[in-house]
Amino acid sequence: MIYRASTAEEAVKLRHENPSSVYLAGGTEIMRLGSSAAADVIIDITALPLSDIETADGKVSIGALAVLQDIKEAEVIPSFIRDAASFCASLQLRNAATVGGNFALRRTDSYMAAALLASECEVEIMCSEGVKKMAASAYFDKPECRGLLLRFIVDTKREGRVKRISRASHMHAAVTAAFSGGCYAWSVSGSGTAYGHSRDGWKNIDIKDDLTGSAEYKRYLASVLL
Amino acid sequence: MLSKIEFKVNGRNTVFSGNPLTRLIDVLREDLGLTGVKEGCGEGECGACSVIKDGKLVTSCIIPVGAVNGSEIYTIEGIRDTEKGKCLVESFAEGGAVQCGFCIPGMVMAAYALLSENPHPTDEEIRKGISGNICRCTGYDLIVASIRLAADKGGDLWA
Numbered sequence: 001m002i003y004r005a006s007t008a009e010e011a012v013k014l015r016h017e018n019p020s021s022v023y024l025a026g027g028t029e030i031m032r033l034g035s036s037a038a039a040d041v042i043i044d045i046t047a048l049p050l051s052d053i054e055t056a057d058g059k060v061s062i063g064a065l066a067v068l069q070d071i072k073e074a075e076v077i078p079s080f081i082r083d084a085a086s087f088c089a090s091l092q093l094r095n096a097a098t099v100g101g102n103f104a105l106r107r108t109d110s111y112m113a114a115a116l117l118a119s120e121c122e123v124e125i126m127c128s129e130g131v132k133k134m135a136a137s138a139y140f141d142k143p144e145c146r147g148l149l150l151r152f153i154v155d156t157k158r159e160g161r162v163k164r165i166s167r168a169s170h171m172h173a174a175v176t177a178a179f180s181g182g183c184y185a186w187s188v189s190g191s192g193t194a195y196g197h198s199r200d201g202w203k204n205i206d207i208k209d210d211l212t213g214s215a216e217y218k219r220y221l222a223s224v225l226l
Numbered sequence: 227m228l229s230k231i232e233f234k235v236n237g238r239n240t241v242f243s244g245n246p247l248t249r250l251i252d253v254l255r256e257d258l259g260l261t262g263v264k265e266g267c268g269e270g271e272c273g274a275c276s277v278i279k280d281g282k283l284v285t286s287c288i289i290p291v292g293a294v295n296g297s298e299i300y301t302i303e304g305i306r307d308t309e310k311g312k313c314l315v316e317s318f319a320e321g322g323a324v325q326c327g328f329c330i331p332g333m334v335m336a337a338y339a340l341l342s343e344n345p346h347p348t349d350e351e352i353r354k355g356i357s358g359n360i361c362r363c364t365g366y367d368l369i370v371a372s373i374r375l376a377a378d379k380g381g382d383l384w385a
Contacts, residue, residue: 027293090358170271
């Protein structure tokens with residue numbers, strides 16, 4: 001069953017009314033190998049006006065439906081976040097995959113999560129009580145949240161770096177790591193995500209073997225990437 | 227509630243009323259018989275299944291049909307008989323760009339999207355334009371040369 005939401009409020013209402021539901025935009029994260037997204041009800045949010053990238057007061061607002069190619073090309077976005085979008089090695093995928101989907105599904109091989117968490121950006125989400133602004137990390141830590149991610153708000157002057165190790169450019173990353181303004185973040189395939197101001201923060205992840213490599217290999221990568 | 231998903235394929239209205247998470251490629255190939263859309267990796271990485279959705283090149287194997295409600299989709303069958311399509315097909319043949327041919331529908335779609343946006347691409351821009359398309363036969367040089375040929379031969383066609 002599919003519903004097409006015409007407003008963010010309507011999308012959130014539908015999400016709360018249907019426990020087994022999922023938001024659908026580009027769809028590439030839902031369909032990607034290893035996706036755990038499953039639902040009886042699909043809430044189509046593609047019609048919502050959430051793809052703008054705008055600057056104001058030293059911040060850049062990135063709509064959750066902005067696709068990775070638009071992020072890669074937007075010079076107002078800090079370069080390390082644009083680099084993270086480039087990790088999605090296919091132009092076709094970048095034309096379809098949205099930044100909101102890549103972040104909200106919280107995959108451990110996410111292209112964007114480490115860079116966005118390290119940027120210490122804020123997010124706006126639509127909840128049943130209305131629009132809320134919070135740290136992206138606070139949203140990320142609540143996978144049970146049914147709110148709709150509306151936009152990321154990033155400091156335009158933020159500098160940083162992001163690195164990703166995978167066996168080939170198009171394959172799932174073993175480790176993606178980012179550093180910005182004193183904040184570190186790691187996404188470790190099949191294991192978890194960690195962020196914070198400690199360079200050893202990756203040690204909080206229970207790193208496991210998976211198709212991208214052994215636990216020992218990924219621990220080594222996490223320790224040396226930044 | 228939407229009981230069906232409505233979109234256009236190659237200019238024709240299409241209605242789909244099955245599972246919205248059905249892959250777009252399966253609808254195109256199996257329901258609509260558009261077998262020019264090839265499945266390679268099934269992971270959105272090889273580009274063999276490339277189609278144009280609302281003017282943008284995308285891979286149909288990793289997009290659920292629920293995400294294309296209201297969209298306009300073009301496959302190789304929708305462009306091959308247009309002037310631009312003929313220009314590309316002739317240039318690919320003339321330039322010797324084709325060996326096994328499996329990747330070529332996707333390559334042509336990528337070239338079509340590229341030249342429609344940028345009628346006079348540099349070689350680097352051509353390589354970026356087909357960067358999401360993998361060919362295991364040719365080594366790409368002849369494909370790049372053929373797209374350059376299509377840009378030169380097509381002239382105002384692409385403007």
